[in-house]
Amino acid sequence: ETLRLSHNTSDTTSWHQGSEKFSELLNEATGGDLDVRIFANAQLSGGDQMKQAEMVGRGALDFVVTSAINVTPIVPEMAVFSLPYLYSGYDAVDATTSGAPGDRMKEIMAEHGIIVLAWGENGFREVTNNVHPIKSPEDLKGLKMRVAGPMYIDVMTALGANPQQMQWAETFSALQQGVVDGQENPIGAVIVPQRVYEVQKYITPWHYSYDPIFLGVSKEKWDGWDAETQVKVQAAAIEAMDFQIKVTREGTAAGLDKLRAEGMEVYEPTADELQAFRDATKEPFDKWSAKVGPELVELFQTSINGSN
Amino acid sequence: MKNLILKIADRLEEYVCSLIFLVMTFIGFANVLVRYLSNYSFAATQEILLNGFLLLTVFGAAIAARRGQHLAVTLFADMLPAALQPFVRWFSVFLGVLLLVLSAWYCGEMVMNQRASGIVSAGLQVPSWYYSLALPLGFLMIAVRLVQGAIIEQKERAYV
Amino acid sequence: MFDFDTGTRMLILFGILLVIRVPVAFSLGLSSLFAMWQMGFGLDLVGDLLASGITKFSLLAIPFFILAGILMGTAGMADRMIRFFRVLMGSLPGGMGLVGVVVSLFWGAVSGSGPASVAAIGPMVIRGMEEDGYPKAFAAAMVCTGAALSIVIPPSIGLVIYGVIAEVSIGDLFIAAILPGVVMGALMLAALPFVRVQRAANKSSKLAELAPMPYGEFAFPKRVWLSFRDAIWGLMTPVVILGGIYTGIFTPTEAAVVAVVYALFVGFFVYRSLTISTLFDALTDAAASSAVVMLVVTFASLFGWVVTVDDVVGRYSEGLLALSDSQWTIMLVMAVILLIAGMFMDAVTIMFISLPIFLPVVRALEWDPVWFGVFLMINLAIGLFTPPVGINLFVAANVAKLSLEKIAVAAVPFLITSTLGLAIIALWPELTTYLLVWMK
Ligand code: NA
Ligand code: NA
Numbered sequence: 085e086t087l088r089l090s091h092n093t094s095d096t097t098s099w100h101q102g103s104e105k106f107s108e109l110l111n112e113a114t115g116g117d118l119d120v121r122i123f124a125n126a127q128l129s130g131g132d133q134m135k136q137a138e139m140v141g142r143g144a145l146d147f148v149v150t151s152a153i154n155v156t157p158i159v160p161e162m163a164v165f166s167l168p169y170l171y172s173g174y175d176a177v178d179a180t181t182s183g184a185p186g187d188r189m190k191e192i193m194a195e196h197g198i199i200v201l202a203w204g205e206n207g208f209r210e211v212t213n214n215v216h217p218i219k220s221p222e223d224l225k226g227l228k229m230r231v232a233g234p235m236y237i238d239v240m241t242a243l244g245a246n247p248q249q250m251q252w253a254e255t256f257s258a259l260q261q262g263v264v265d266g267q268e269n270p271i272g273a274v275i276v277p278q279r280v281y282e283v284q285k286y287i288t289p290w291h292y293s294y295d296p297i298f299l300g301v302s303k304e305k306w307d308g309w310d311a312e313t314q315v316k317v318q319a320a321a322i323e324a325m326d327f328q329i330k331v332t333r334e335g336t337a338a339g340l341d342k343l344r345a346e347g348m349e350v351y352e353p354t355a356d357e358l359q360a361f362r363d364a365t366k367e368p369f370d371k372w373s374a375k376v377g378p379e380l381v382e383l384f385q386t387s388i389n390g391s392n
Numbered sequence: 393m394k395n396l397i398l399k400i401a402d403r404l405e406e407y408v409c410s411l412i413f414l415v416m417t418f419i420g421f422a423n424v425l426v427r428y429l430s431n432y433s434f435a436a437t438q439e440i441l442l443n444g445f446l447l448l449t450v451f452g453a454a455i456a457a458r459r460g461q462h463l464a465v466t467l468f469a470d471m472l473p474a475a476l477q478p479f480v481r482w483f484s485v486f487l488g489v490l491l492l493v494l495s496a497w498y499c500g501e502m503v504m505n506q507r508a509s510g511i512v513s514a515g516l517q518v519p520s521w522y523y524s525l526a527l528p529l530g531f532l533m534i535a536v537r538l539v540q541g542a543i544i545e546q547k548e549r550a551y552v
Numbered sequence: 553m554f555d556f557d558t559g560t561r562m563l564i565l566f567g568i569l570l571v572i573r574v575p576v577a578f579s580l581g582l583s584s585l586f587a588m589w590q591m592g593f594g595l596d597l598v599g600d601l602l603a604s605g606i607t608k609f610s611l612l613a614i615p616f617f618i619l620a621g622i623l624m625g626t627a628g629m630a631d632r633m634i635r636f637f638r639v640l641m642g643s644l645p646g647g648m649g650l651v652g653v654v655v656s657l658f659w660g661a662v663s664g665s666g667p668a669s670v671a672a673i674g675p676m677v678i679r680g681m682e683e684d685g686y687p688k689a690f691a692a693a694m695v696c697t698g699a700a701l702s703i704v705i706p707p708s709i710g711l712v713i714y715g716v717i718a719e720v721s722i723g724d725l726f727i728a729a730i731l732p733g734v735v736m737g738a739l740m741l742a743a744l745p746f747v748r749v750q751r752a753a754n755k756s757s758k759l760a761e762l763a764p765m766p767y768g769e770f771a772f773p774k775r776v777w778l779s780f781r782d783a784i785w786g787l788m789t790p791v792v793i794l795g796g797i798y799t800g801i802f803t804p805t806e807a808a809v810v811a812v813v814y815a816l817f818v819g820f821f822v823y824r825s826l827t828i829s830t831l832f833d834a835l836t837d838a839a840a841s842s843a844v845v846m847l848v849v850t851f852a853s854l855f856g857w858v859v860t861v862d863d864v865v866g867r868y869s870e871g872l873l874a875l876s877d878s879q880w881t882i883m884l885v886m887a888v889i890l891l892i893a894g895m896f897m898d899a900v901t902i903m904f905i906s907l908p909i910f911l912p913v914v915r916a917l918e919w920d921p922v923w924f925g926v927f928l929m930i931n932l933a934i935g936l937f938t939p940p941v942g943i944n945l946f947v948a949a950n951v952a953k954l955s956l957e958k959i960a961v962a963a964v965p966f967l968i969t970s971t972l973g974l975a976i977i978a979l980w981p982e983l984t985t986y987l988l989v990w991m992k
Contacts, residue, residue, distance in 0.1 A: 094717055095908055125904050127860050129597070130604035130853050138509055144596050157520070158511045196509065228427065233514055248427065249438045249515060254803050256722065257707050262800030278716055282723050409839035410832055413619065417816075420616075420809035424802045442607045448615055449606050449850065452843025455836060461844050462575035463946055465939075467957050469573035480572055487569065488578045494585060495602060502599025524603055 086119045087305070089147035090128040090136045092154065097277060098335060099297060100124055102204055102328025103149050106299060109320035114313070120147065141197035143304035148198070151206045151297045153233060161192050164376045164384060166293045168239050168365040169358075171208075171388065174333070177294060179391035185384045198300040201321030204328040206273045206295040207336055212284040213266025214259070217351040219288070221364040230255050230267040238368040239292070243361070252278075259283040270295065271343070272335035281346040288351045289340065290361055299325055405451040405533060412451075416444040439515035443523045450530025458537035460545055478546075485542045492535035499527035559864030562587035562855075566896075570940055576956075577847040580941070584854035591862065598854065605853030606846060614947070615842035616808030617671035620815050621951060622834045622841075625675050627819030627826050629786035634680040636783035639775050648684035649744040652677045652691065656698020657737040658790065660705035666936040667845060668808065669699035670947040678952050690747050692952040693963035696937035696944040697740055697970065703899060703936070704929050705733035707804065710899050714925045717907050718914075721922075727991060728922045728984040729929065735983065736930065736973040743965035785818045841950040848946055856901040865893060865902075869909045879917050883978055886910060887931055894935015895942070902932060922988070923981045930977060934970050937963050 089107070093099045100122065107120035128145060129135040137155040140148040152162040164170070164185075171177050180186060181203040190200045211218055213227055225244040231237055233249075240247035248264050258264050260283040269275055271289070299321045306314065344350055353361070373381040400407070423437040456462055469480055506521040513520050556564070562583045569579035588594035624630045641647035659673050674695045681691035703710040706726035715722035770778065780787070792814055793807045802810055819826030859865060869889055873882060893902045914924050936944040939960040949956050977983060 096717070096719060123860070127857070127904060130601040130857060131608075132600070132604035134511075134514065135600050135604065138505070138511055139597065139600065141509060142505055142596075157514055158509050160512075234517060246427070246432070249436075250803070251438065254805060256712050258800075258803050261797060261803075263803050277719075279722055282721060406832075406836045406839075410835040413615070413835045413839060417616070417619075417809055417812050420806060421813045424806050424810065428801055441612060445612055445615065445846075446603070446606050448839055449843050449846040452615075452839035452841075453847045455840040456844045456847075459840060461840055461950070462577060462847070463844060463949060463956050464573050464575040465570045465957060466573055466955060468571045484572055484574045487574050487582060491578045491581045491585070495581065495598070498595070498598035499602060500599070501596070502603065505599075524599075527599070527603060527606075 085117065086121055087146040088123060088128060089120050089149065090123045090126060090139075090145050091149035092126050092133045092136070092151070093124065093273070094277070095124045097273065098328050098331040099149050099204075099206075099273075101331055102299070102324050105327045106147075106320055106324035109323055110317060113316040113320055118313070118317070137196075137198060137300070140300055140302045143197070143302045146302055146305050148300050149204070149297060150300075151295050153206075153295050155193075156233070159192060159196055161376050161380060162189070163235060163372060164189075164380050165296050166209075166235065167372055167376075167381065168292050168369050169362040170369075170381075170384060171291070171294045173291070175391050176388040177205075177296070180384055180387045181296060183387045185380075185387050188380065188383060193298075193300065194303060197303045199303050199306045200298045200300050201318055202299050202325035204297040204299065204325040205332045206297050207270030207332060208289070208291040209268045209270055209293045209295060210275065210287060210289045210291070211266060211268045212275065212280060212287045212348075214262070214283075214285050215265050217286045217288065217349060218290070219351060219353060219357055220360055227266055228264045230258065230264045232268075235368065235372050236268065236293070238371060239365050242365055242368050256280075256283060268292075270336070271339040272332050276335070276339045276342055281343050281348050284348065286349050286351065287343055288353060290353055290358065292361060292365070297328075405454045405537075408451050409448055409455065412444050412447050416441055416448070436515040439513055443513075443526075446523065447526050447530070450526055451533065454530065454533040454537045457534050458541040458544075460541045482542070485538060488538050489535045492531045492538070496528040496531035496535070499524065499531060503528060557862070557864075557867070558587050558590045559859060559862040559867075561590065562858055563896075566855075576940055576946075577844075577851045580848065580855045581851035584851065584858050587858045587862070588854075591858070594857070594861065597857075601854055601857055602850055605850040608849065608853075611667070611846065611849060613668040613805045613808035614671055614845060615838060616812050617668045618842045618947070618951065619834065619838035620808065620811035621671055621673075621675040622838050623812065623815035623819055623826070623831075624786065624789070625679075626830050626834055627815060628823050629783075629789070629815065629818055630676045630679060632779075632783040633676060633786040634683060636776075636779040636787070637680060638684065639779045648677075648681045649686060649694070650741070652681055652694055653698060653737055653740050653744075656695065656740075657701065657705065657734065659699070660702040660733065660737075666700045666702050666933065667943040667947045669702040670695055670944050671842075671951065672808075672811070673699065674948055674951040678948075686747060687962065688952060689954055689958040689962035692948040692954055692959045693937070693966055694740065694743070696942070696948045696959065696963060697966040698737065700933040700936040700944055701733050701736055704729050704736065704926070704933050706730065708929065710903070710929050710932060711925060713900060713903055714907070714928060717903060718911055718921050718925060720925060724922050724988055725925050727987050729926045730987055731983050732926050732930065732973070732977050735976060736933075736970060739969040739973045740966060743969050746965055785822055789814060841947075844950055845943060845946045848941065849943065852896070852941060853901075855896060856905075859896075860901070860905050865889065865905050866909055869906065873909075873913060879919075882913060882917070883927075886913075887927075887974065887978075890928065890931035891934060891938065894932055895938050895940060899929075899932040899935065902935070903928070920981060920985070923977075923984045926984050927974070927977055930970070930974050934967065934974070938967070 089103055091099050091103055103122045107122060110118050110120055126133045126136055129139055133154050134157050136145065136148045137150055138158055139145045152165045156163045186203060193200045215227060216223060218224060221243045227245045229240050229245045229247050230250050231240055231247045237247045250258060255267060259267060340350055419437055419440055423434050426432055472480060503521045503524050506524060511520045512518060565586055566579050566583040569582055637651045641651055655673055655677055659669050677695050678688065678691045682688045706729055711725045711729060712722055715725050793811055796802045796810060797804055797807055873885060914921060936942055939945060939956060945956055945959055948959055
């Protein structure tokens, strides 16, 4: 049987590598019975990154690899992962995805018809701009920042910046011409592969928001498989996404060196400076915590505090 | 009174399109001004422009259907014997209506799916089906105007 | 005997529907639905695919530029600009043709989208050339070709996407594309003499009748100055748009909105030639014209989806690329595949489905990926004005009120010059590197 997997990005990313790994492993495990064909660039949903998850939810697609931010329109709770300064580092991230918070999110996703098989990584979102190095919230005052969604608008507003929503297709030339001064995105997933360094001078790895990805299968498909097949699919997914996380973290680490080599000025903030950003984003944190549900946020925070 | 309603119904999509076009222009321009002159911004500009574009396309296509503007290759059909031409003409209208009704049906299904899943728009966070409802309605409107346009054309030909 | 795969059957059905006069948009939609039904998969995605097919952000500039063009015509800005160019260059042989080519290239440096360029410059250039005695279809075809270069001459959304997929510097691509873009434009001039023969006979009478030369009583410099002063508001349009984009006040898409506001301002407050009634007509005409284009794009997205999922391009390409290992044959095969794909699909979709197949070949043959990006973009630019699906043609047919076939036939000379240009870029790859080397 040929199954269809859809993901958002081009075929050069770690998302694609993870998907290919999954296809390979599953093919091996089932002796060729289950064959996964991968469609990059959200081609199956006509290029719409938000729609893939909804299509999987109603069984129109089999598998999806997508990021939490892209499913928040259907599952608002998914915004919990990207709350500003929820996480302090990778240990905290891994504690939540492998613990009770990850399981809770899987339950919520299952209510929408999507079985989350494994968590992967898009990465921490970092800020770049063309005006000056960003060391404190004051440095963001008045900067025109291109952002990805409603929560980031609130965060940037709280930091004193002037947030702009703009399609990615136009962002590159907008950064080049100065229509906007800066943008925020993960290093390994976007800033390096999308060549943002060609049009941006300064980067601050301030880890202000995290975005996980996940490999999901339609509940309809999942329920139709026998227990043995489910075990094989589950195992292949976990191994593939572990591989994807490894590739992403290596890419991100190498990414900073690559950005330096390309002439970007990297400013790594101190713990005190990070605390200043965290304090300045308290208000949007509270506002969006209330939206995703305080109990859920508490569940995440308990797990994160336990990891320290 | 009845005449006025008929008159408005007859040109409904023209009023709709004009209004949407003006609103889109105003919001798009205001966004540029506000970004350039101040530190504020309209978060929902993108969403309003794109969905305005959607409305403009389906209702504009209805205007074009009535005016017979939809681009077709007439070269081969014109070479057919005169007796066959009305038949081919109406068969083509039938196929167009068939496609539009199917499109309206599938878009209607999408609207129901969106209502069921509760998906909201990325910017304004309103239910997505508010916007997509325009699609099935628009496609049906195009179908109606396509038939109307063909009848008008038929009458005009009768006088030639 | 009829053992065709689904994709091929879809293409055949599409052809049949076109022949029996079913509009292009509906032919695309019907043949795609048929293919989805045959594949037993995808019909439940039709609603979503249509919705995302319409809301393509990169095309948002089209309705605004069409509206701006209509408003500039209604307000009298276009008339005054044409008069100025006629006074300035009307005595040169092929004057307005030359003006048209220059304006097209100039606009290509502003816009990254072919159809938006046709909408922006089409009404003015086509009218100007027509009044200079060129056949209208020829003028429209020239605008289609010149505007197609918008995706070659930077900025270009196409080159940005190529740069990301092929992992090549987008800045380098932009610089590399400048000279080839200019060469393509210069070659367009070669098509001009071929049409002059037809118009020589009625030129003078038609010109005088259509647009009396203003200020005939004055000497040349004075005439130029007076008509320049008349046309200043119109001539300022590119200055406002270009200036706004290059100083970072607005994006190319927003520029289209600014152009509308500018035309409204001039029409209502400077020339006072617009009224509520003419504004209403302009709005509905622009809505209908852009919807005609967008409906084709919408149903073409279903078509592109089937081609992607059924892997039509992949199967055809692999078969054809396996035919030979001569790099010239492979280059020719790629060009032919891109030209055929360009007849049916938009540039971005074509890149997504063909590059995964082409790029490994490019690397294996050690071709310069920057050069290949420019080569690819010129191929895709040609696809914008080849029937049956050529978005530039659709916009031009709309703004010029001409049939598709007329413009498509008139575009043949430009198809020849463009193919010649493509051959020059293929044989002389250094054309893409001169500027890069010089700048480093
Ligand atoms: Na351009
Ligand atoms: Na074409």
